[in-house]
Amino acid sequence: VIEPSALHLIKITYSAIKNKQYETAQSKSNQLLDYAWEKLNTGYWKDVPVEWRVLYSHASLCKAFSTYMISKENCSETIIQICDMGLLMGAPIFNGIFHKLTEALHEPLHVDEPPNKLARKILEEDTIPLAITGQKIPILFCPSIEEFQSKYMMKAEPVVLEGCMEHWPALSKWSNNYLSKIAGKRVVPVEVGSKYTNEKWGQKLVTVDKFISNFMENETPSDIGYLAQHQLFEQIPQLQKDIMVPDYCFISDNSSFDEEDVTINAWFGPKGTISPCHHDPKHNLLCQVKGSKYIRLFYPSCSNALYPYEGMLSNTSQVDVESTDNDQYPLFKDIDKTLIHEHVLTKGQMLYIPPKHWHYIRSLEQSYSVSFWWE
Structure with a gap:
């Protein structure tokens, strides 16, 4: 549905962000938004292929991120407006990232963290490097x-x-607390390491409570722990x-x-x-x-x-x-x-x-x- 030229442009835009070329990313994302806008406003809205809405969301996210990185002042209001346009005209991407951003910027949930710091944390942690053309x-x-x-x-x-x-x-039931209540003292095998193909990967036998406290709820774990492929x-x-x-x-x-x-x-x-x-x-x-x-x-x-x-x-x-x-x-x-x-x-x-x-x-x-x- 999406022309190769548009796909190429979104790849260039994400690549520019990855390489910290934020002015380029901002310029390219604006081009994408203009291009997608024409597609979204041609014919009846219900007949617009969802792929163009997805592309509009990707372009909006790139513009929000590059705008934040370029700005030397508080740009919360500008980013909120960009995100709202992504929500109104686009389609959901990256696990609802626009909702998270607008919430963090409009009314910070943590008084010890300024809005822009929250926004940056969300952008850096929640953006998924999709293949785009898959x-x-x-x-x-x-x-x-x-x-x-x-x-x-x-x-x-x-x-x-x-x-x-x-x-x-x-x-509705499963949570760390529920798992601890049902099986906290039980011993289970846990894979320790980023993935099983790494040399430092290994397995440990720990209680479910230890697994939860050391890996599931620990914000600064020394390694990743995974209760994986266990019956x-x-x-x-x-x-x-x-x-x-x-x-x-x-x-x-x-x-x-x-x-x-x-x-x-x-x-x-x-x-x-x-x-x-x-x-x-x-x-x-x-x-x-x-x-x-x-x-x-x-x-x-x-x-x-x-x-x-x-x-x-x-x-x-x-x-x-x-x-x-x-x-x-x-x-x-x-x-x-x-x-x-x-x-x-x-x-x-x-x-x-x-x-x-x-x-x-x-x-x-x-x-x-x-x-x-x-x-």
């Missing part, structure tokens, strides 16, 4: 078993499902009462298949946990109970360009997909963008990841997720 994953509201099987599962296509876990008690619900059945195996997991060629054949894993962690790009052999429904995660998917045909490790980690890519060394991994930059999907998975959403699809996951905030694997 494909959107379709979103369906409670599809039938037949539709899910025929259009997505049988065709090995990813899809986001909404409205399928609203009946889970976990959505927590077999260990603590009381927590399993708060979730339910989705009906889609019972689509199987095995006539004797039952609920016990579904592997259920917990993924609890703070902001910043990373699952390096990898693939799994089974069908996967990743369900977000709390927080949000940025996810990038690659079709199996991208395998060579993802440079898998040899040996035991042959299902894991050597490429850091968000900060790629193009000299070391030259094939990666040439991957056809139609073979890449990306999505920010939010509370109450399920993501279907077909077998052998490569996926990279980074938590954007404190997160509780549950995955269901089946054959």
Whole structure:
């Protein structure tokens, strides 16, 4: 929908911000806003493709950020106006960043922090480096078993499902305090380190209370701790009462298949946990109970360009997909963008990841997720 010239311009704008060329970013974002404005005001509003609204939001965010960095005086009112235009004319991006900015600038929540400091903190921490040209994953509201099987599962296509876990008690119950009350003294395995492909990565056995205090609630942890891929619900059945195996997991060629054949894993962690790009052999429904995660998917045909490790980690890519060394991994930059999907998975959403699809996951905030694997 978006012309290549506009996509190129938004890439240049984000690149300018990354390289601290704020005057360039401000100029380019103004060009984008003018360009997108014409598209938004051509024909009936309801007929305007949402992609142009998304582009308008990206341009508004770039303008807000560059304006802040250039200004030597308090520019709160100006940034609020830019954000409001992004809210009125654009579409939601980056986990509702415009709402966070306007709230922080209009009426600071912390009297010890000036509005601009709050705004900068939000901009620096919440902005997600999306691929921009990656494909959107379709979103369906409670599809039938037949539709899910025929259009997505049988065709090995990813899809986001909404409205399928609203009946889970976990959505309203789960919090650090609840987890501590139910299982605070229980011992669980925790991955320590930014990601399992790093040399310093390791595992520790700690109590749930220690995990919460040392990693989930510690604002200055010495390292990242992740309760990842653990069959927590077999260990603590009381927590399993708060979730339910989705009906889609019972689509199987095995006539004797039952609920016990579904592997259920917990993924609890703070902001910043990373699952390096990898693939799994089974069908996967990743369900977000709390927080949000940025996810990038690659079709199996991208395998060579993802440079898998040899040996035991042959299902894991050597490429850091968000900060790629193009000299070391030259094939990666040439991957056809139609073979890449990306999505920010939010509370109450399920993501279907077909077998052998490569996926990279980074938590954007404190997160509780549950995955269901089946054959």
